[in-house]
Amino acid sequence: xxxxxxxxxxxxxxxxxxxxxxxxxxxxxxxxxxxxxxxxxxxxxxxxxxxxxxxxxxxxxxxxxxxxxxxxxxxxxxxxxxxxxxxxxxxxxxxxxxxxxxxxxxxxxxxxxxxxxxxxxxxxxxxxxxxxxxxxxxxxxxxxxxxxxxxxxxxxxxxxxxxxxxxxxxxxxxxxxxxxxxxxxxxxxxxxxxxxxxxxxxxxxxxxxxxxxxxxxxxxxxxxxxxxxxxxxxxxxxxxxxxxxxxxxxxxxxxxxxxxxxxxxxxxxxxxxxxxxxxxxxxxxxxxxxxxxxxxxxxxxxxxxxxxxxxxxxxxxxxxxxxxxxxxxxxxxxxxxxxxxxxxxxxxxxxxxxxxxxxxxxxxxxxxxxxxxxxxxxxxxxxxxxxxxxxxxxxxxxxxxxxxxxx
Numbered sequence: 178x179x180x181x182x183x184x185x186x187x188x189x190x191x192x193x194x195x196x197x198x199x200x201x202x203x204x205x206x207x208x209x210x211x212x213x214x215x216x217x218x219x220x221x222x223x224x225x226x227x228x229x230x231x232x233x234x235x236x237x238x239x240x241x242x243x244x245x246x247x248x249x250x251x252x253x254x255x256x257x258x259x260x261x262x263x264x265x266x267x268x269x270x271x272x273x274x275x276x277x278x279x280x281x282x283x284x285x286x287x288x289x290x291x292x293x294x295x296x297x298x299x300x301x302x303x304x305x306x307x308x309x310x311x312x313x314x315x316x317x318x319x320x321x322x323x324x325x326x327x328x329x330x331x332x333x334x335x336x337x338x339x340x341x342x343x344x345x346x347x348x349x350x351x352x353x354x355x356x357x358x359x360x361x362x363x364x365x366x367x368x369x370x371x372x373x374x375x376x377x378x379x380x381x382x383x384x385x386x387x388x389x390x391x392x393x394x395x396x397x398x399x400x401x402x403x404x405x406x407x408x409x410x411x412x413x414x415x416x417x418x419x420x421x422x423x424x425x426x427x428x429x430x431x432x433x434x435x436x437x438x439x440x441x442x443x444x445x446x447x448x449x450x451x452x453x454x455x456x457x458x459x460x461x462x463x464x465x466x467x468x469x470x471x472x473x474x475x476x477x478x479x480x481x482x483x484x485x486x487x488x489x490x491x492x493x494x495x496x497x498x499x500x501x502x503x504x505x506x507x508x509x510x511x512x513x514x515x516x517x518x519x520x521x522x523x524x525x526x527x528x529x530x531x532x533x534x535x536x537x538x539x540x541x542x543x544x545x546x547x548x549x550x551x552x553x554x555x556x557x558x559x560x561x562x563x564x565x566x567x568x569x570x571x572x573x574x575x576x577x578x579x580x581x582x583x584x
Contacts, residue, residue: 233514250517284411414520421490421516435547436495450542488540493519
């Protein structure tokens with residue numbers, strides 16, 4: 178029964194991996210990866226890029242047209258061109274003033290949306306503004322310390338913030354958790370306004386077509402808010418980037434060698450990781466009930482903890498190295514781009530779970546395969562060294578086999 182269960186799980190995981198690879202490889206193969214020595218990336222006003230675009234640096238400016246999804250991470254991001262796809266970006270100061278024919282998913286410190294999006298807007302920031310020229314044709318899911326809506330959201334708004342001010346147009350309903358809610362005189366809400374707060378909102382008469390209903394604040398200890406969910410995703414991506422960069426800085430040689438070994442044998446590495454995960458619990462159970470195995474259990478647990486902790490960073494670096502293969506050898510760039518890309522992929526609903534599973538199993542396989550390779554390499558070198566030392570230290574009797582000299 179166990180064997181059948183493990184076999185089914187292995188087959189399911191491998192098939193899921195093949196489906197994801199088949200879906201993502203054509204996209205990445207036709208994509209453009211932006212590289213620059215000074216960290217400044219630009220798509221010029223008269224430039225058109227076909228395929229997805231990946232950008233990582235200090236300053237990113239997109240003034241032209243991108244026929245595909247835009248993935249970016251930078252201190253300053255300014256998009257005022259046309260994106261025929263989704264925008265998935267992280268930045269310190271992020272501004273979108275162009276046209277996005279898809280969804281917008283962004284996180285940063287200061288975010289300003291002043292363009293048009295045909296899909297949904299998902300945004301998390303310290304200061305978030307949907308400005309006067311902004312038109313979001315679907316729903317908006319928002320989180321931040323301060324949120325101001327001056328533009329148009331044609332469907333629903335769900336948000337969590339310390340302060341929320343609505344000065345523009347909302348086509349349907351508003352659901353928010355906040356300390357302070359203001360619906361100004363010039364605003365218009367086509368449906369109901371439901372808000373969770375300790376204080377009454379400032380809602381001008383005639384601005385809400387439906388009902389304005391206040392609920393008592395939800396306890397954060399028992400129920401996660403919309404803001405918590407979005408900020409958790411952004412924090413997870415940031416943590417993965419930091420962890421991957423830290424690993425690169427601490428053990429750069431090991432990271433480079435591990436990914437280099439795994440590049441030509443990714444399928445085998447994945448199977449190694451899958452076997453290691455599936456066998457970890459049975460091995461621990463067997464060792465618990467054996468006298469010899471008991472002292473080994475703490476070491477084995479520590480070993481597995483280290484391997485599991487490095488799994489996602491290794492896969493992140495592998496992805497970044499593959500993205501920039503032949504273009505750049507900067508390990509920090511590989512780590513940042515790979516971790517940001519993997520974090521964003523994992524955040525995608527449903528598919529993200531499968532991507533996370535594949536990434537974790539592959540990372541475990543990389544770590545174990547590298548350990549096996551290092552052990553074999555050191556064992557061979559030690560054998561050669563011992564052999565050489567033995568030969569050097571063995572006394573040689575020069576008199577044996579020599580003919581007596583004729584004097």
